Amino acid sequence: MRTSMLRTLARRTSTAGTRRGFASESAPDRKVAILGAAGGIGQPLSLLMKLNPLVSRLALYDIAGTPGVAADVSHINTRSEILGYAGEEQLGKALEGADVVIIPAGVPRKPGMTRDDLFNINAGIVKSLCTAIAKYCPHALVNVISNPVNSTVPIASEVFKKAGTYDEKRLFGVTTLDVVRAKTFYAGKAKVNVADVIVPVVGGHAGVTILPLFSQATPSANLSSEEIEALTKRTQDGGTEVVEAKAGKGSATLSMAYAGAIFADCLLEWDLNGVPGCLYSCHSYSQLVTEPAISLHPRLRFGKNGVEEVLGLGALSDYEKEGLEALKPELKSSIEKGIKFANA
Numbered sequence: 001m002r003t004s005m006l007r008t009l010a011r012r013t014s015t016a017g018t019r020r021g022f023a024s025e026s027a028p029d030r031k032v033a034i035l036g037a038a039g040g041i042g043q044p045l046s047l048l049m050k051l052n053p054l055v056s057r058l059a060l061y062d063i064a065g066t067p068g069v070a071a072d073v074s075h076i077n078t079r080s081e082i083l084g085y086a087g088e089e090q091l092g093k094a095l096e097g098a099d100v101v102i103i104p105a106g107v108p109r110k111p112g113m114t115r116d117d118l119f120n121i122n123a124g125i126v127k128s129l130c131t132a133i134a135k136y137c138p139h140a141l142v143n144v145i146s147n148p149v150n151s152t153v154p155i156a157s158e159v160f161k162k163a164g165t166y167d168e169k170r171l172f173g174v175t176t177l178d179v180v181r182a183k184t185f186y187a188g189k190a191k192v193n194v195a196d197v198i199v200p201v202v203g204g205h206a207g208v209t210i211l212p213l214f215s216q217a218t219p220s221a222n223l224s225s226e227e228i229e230a231l232t233k234r235t236q237d238g239g240t241e242v243v244e245a246k247a248g249k250g251s252a253t254l255s256m257a258y259a260g261a262i263f264a265d266c267l268l269e270w271d272l273n274g275v276p277g278c279l280y281s282c283h284s285y286s287q288l289v290t291e292p293a294i295s296l297h298p299r300l301r302f303g304k305n306g307v308e309e310v311l312g313l314g315a316l317s318d319y320e321k322e323g324l325e326a327l328k329p330e331l332k333s334s335i336e337k338g339i340k341f342a343n344a
């Protein structure tokens with residue numbers, strides 16, 4: 001996973017005022033729209049995307065509160081022009097011409113809730129936002145953050161199918177936070193430099209459907225099976241750990257904004273700008289829905305037209321094989337729930 005965006009930012013900040021410090025005017029024009037931009041994730045995500053020199057226009061949309069966020073973020077002296085939109089009547093303008101749309105709109109969990117408990121509210125929000133995306137920016141790369149991701153991604157794809165705009169290579173459920181967590185927890189346990197760590201995470205984004213493959217983690221470390229199980233469980237329960245610590249004030253926002261920003265950066269650089277060779281962990285609809293076994297190949301290689309290659313799972317440990325079998329029924333039923341809702 002890439003962290004160069006933030007490293008670049010650090011370099012830029014230290015050279016502020018020089019030509020190199022700011023936007024490369026030669027970079028292509030790229031519009032990014034954030035839907036739900038005034039929320040707990042939306043605000044720090046807006047900040048991070050404002051810091052990304054690959055973005056030339058950043059549209060911040062929410063049902064309310066975006067004028068303040070937009071005014072605030074717009075004072076930051078980086079390349080992108082900030083456009084704030086509030087209320088449904090402005091959604092079309094926010095989306096027009098967008099190359100990338102990021103959706104953190106919707107309610108977060110409170111202690112005692114599952115992600116699926118958010119379905120009743122968030123399913124409708126994602127459906128209506130995706131209907132607008134199909135109309136106003138049908139070719140955009142769409143990154144769905146709103147939970148339950150295992151169902152909201154299928155909802156998005158059904159909406160796009162009905163509209164005739166579906167492209168399996170351009171729709172993503174953002175599961176990057178699971179990768180971020182797996183790397184952090186692994187580095188702590190293995191006592192290795194976190195910046196060097198790679199951990200594939202496959203499956204979906206809820207409890208046991210999150211399957212980190214620590215047997216493939218690098219740099220390799222001699223961890224016991226108890227340690228691997230504890231790391232796996234902590235990664236699967238990472239969201240709940242934050243929900244409980246926030247004690248009723250929502251779920252992960254800052255780490256999610258980071259994860260959402262690095263994933264979007266990956267798409268902007270490697271996909272839209274055609275720089276090949278990205279390896280990323282996330283899932284997209286077709287891999288999820290057509291057959292859960294295929295869905296669990298979420299490491300993607302991007303090219304100029306979106307996902308170019310879906311990479312295999314690699315060699316799994318017995319523990320991971322068990323985890324893989326255990327997650328399929330839940331993932332499948334969450335997918336079916338989303339499809340049913342979208343077509344009702």
Ligand SMILES: NC(=O)C1=CN([C@@H]2O[C@H](COP(=O)(O)OP(=O)(O)OC[C@H]3O[C@@H](n4cnc5c(N)ncnc54)[C@H](O)[C@@H]3O)[C@@H](O)[C@H]2O)C=CC1
Pocket residue numbers: 035036037038039040041042061062063064104105106107108109118122125129144145146147148149174175176177178205250251252253256
């Ligand atoms: N994929 C992942 O790894 C993660 C997903 N999430 C999910 O992200 C979602 C947002 O979380 P937070 O930002 O903490 O919630 P929040 O409540 O702080 O913000 C949500 C924002 O969405 C806006 N919103 C509601 N309906 C909307 C609509 N129709 N159009 C546009 N905006 C709308 C609200 O006005 C609010 O500003 C939740 O569903 C949460 O579960 C959270 C963390 C990680």
Ligand SMILES: O=C([O-])CC(=O)C(=O)O
Pocket residue numbers: 108109115147177238239240242243251252
């Ligand atoms: O746990 C939640 O509700 C939010 C989320 O998806 C995460 O932090 O992974």
